[in-house]
Amino acid sequence: MTRVRRRKKGLRDRDTWAALGFLSPWLVGFVIFMAGPMILSLVLSFTNYDGLRETKGVGWQNYQQLLSDPKVAKSLVNTMLFTAMTVPGKMIVALALATLLSRVGRRSAGIFRTLFYLPEVTPKVAVGVLFLLLFNGQVGLVNGFLGLFGIDGPQWSTDPNWVKPGLALMSLWSVGGTVVIYLAALNNVPQDLYEAAELDGVSWWQRFRHITVPMISPALFFTLIILTIDALQSFDEAYAAFYGSSASATYSSDAALFYLVYLFQQAFQFLHMGYASALAWLLFVVIMIITAIQIRVSRKFVYYEGGDR
Template sequence: MALHSSVLLRRKHRRETARTLAFLSPWLIGFGVFFAYPLVSTVYFSFMKYDGFTAPVFTGLKNWDYVFNHYPFFWQGLRNTLWLVVVMVALRVVFGLGIGLLITKLRTGTGFFRTAFYLPYLAPPVAATMAFAFLLNPGTGPVNHLLGDLGLPQPGWFTDPSWSKPALTMLAMWGVGDLMVIFMAALLDVPKEQYEAAELDGAGPWQRFRYVTFPNISPIVMFAVVTGVIQTMQYYTQAIVAGKVASGVIGGSGQQFEPGYPHGSTWTLPQMVYSLGFQRFDTGSACVVALVLFAISMAFTSLLLRRGAGFVSNED
């Protein structure tokens, strides 16, 4: 009798396991095909000499040594990418939150301003970058003409290594509509009773934001920061288009283009992966850079999630 019961229990357990795996199978297939297999392949090819046409040949750590010690653009691209992650993400979050706060406080015209600030986010990245490059053209752009009329300095923007990354940051802040909408939804969900209680206690605007608003929206702020870091670590289109437009190389074959123009200031790790893998057919070195990019993204995300646990509100 006991043996029969144990057999029935095992069968029930197997049925439950099979049912669970059946429900999980779409995720498991997607995880294996789109994440696990590419990651394992990237690690594998990082130790191989492979051009995409001939069979891969094992070379040990030669690709890693080449990228870290001999490839001239790696460290500059790494510095540029980290600069964009730290500065661009922080300013986008602060600017998006500020715009969201202002619009939620408006009594009239909320719909108009919400639409006006969200529309730039819908602009295609290539078109938006080209428009910004022409607006910020140091010779013919209207922005520098206006600054000159006001007696202010006229930066070189995308033609000046010290101003190219701030110009890209301005472009990112112009398209901050996605964060604005997310923050507005979170801000409108803050209980009004808490604001009323804070006012009765004599709290000013800053105290109400610090002790009422921010604790309620802190999970959304963390979400914006983490997703912003991941997106910026993949920053490619705007940087390469801005460099090409500023250097005069918009299209056509046979034209020479300096990577990261001007002087490598817009050169990023994703550009490096494309250049090594699809222009030079050096798949092994491209995989090394991709793994570095993946490791930095994971490190940033883990650090933010661990540090963020201290200020994310756990109240229901």
């Protein structure tokens, strides 16, 4: 028995080392590119580091400055409003497209799925430049299309009240990844549930509300968290459109001052690396709080096959 136990233990140890060997590239990458920089930024957030002068500890000074800096509050509000407009819009559009794709043939669905996903690989900086072309208040294609119906389109790129809605509309360009997730979830919904509902005379909307949505709620919850985190870290499109070398000379409003844009300015334009590190950790805390609230609320609305919520 002792020999058998030793042999089993040896096999377990061998499997453990094999698993660690396969995981080692990810573990090394995580330590070097994620955990290490995070710890370093936490240390720097308590200093006056700027890459030029001697680094000195400043205690909680950077975090105290966050509370009195009006740009921090402005950028946070801008980011929250943008997130509130972007996340529901992406989820609704992606779910509508996925529902349409689920009703076409497999071959056609594959073609359209690829077409919808292609914008995901488009550089976000290019999307920011495309925003200025499509949403130009004078010659943009969006206002040109609205003009066909007698609608005088707003000044998307210059009116502070329309900058964030315009960026939110532009963000719908990249819903392909979410469409793929929803399409997979829809294809896994048992068809016998729909058949039973049809026999009972249930309408399309009731089937969608009481069968489709509950059955794909885990996918909805997953994308809600991922899209929220992504929106809270928005940077490329807004910076390329409004704070690039050419745009910054003509655009002076803070309507597009997202949180990461302000963090970037502090870190790489003003070289306030210590303060920028404190800004990064504030965003980390905000994301953690919002995610925790979403997880807490989801327990009442997310349905799993086992019947637990």
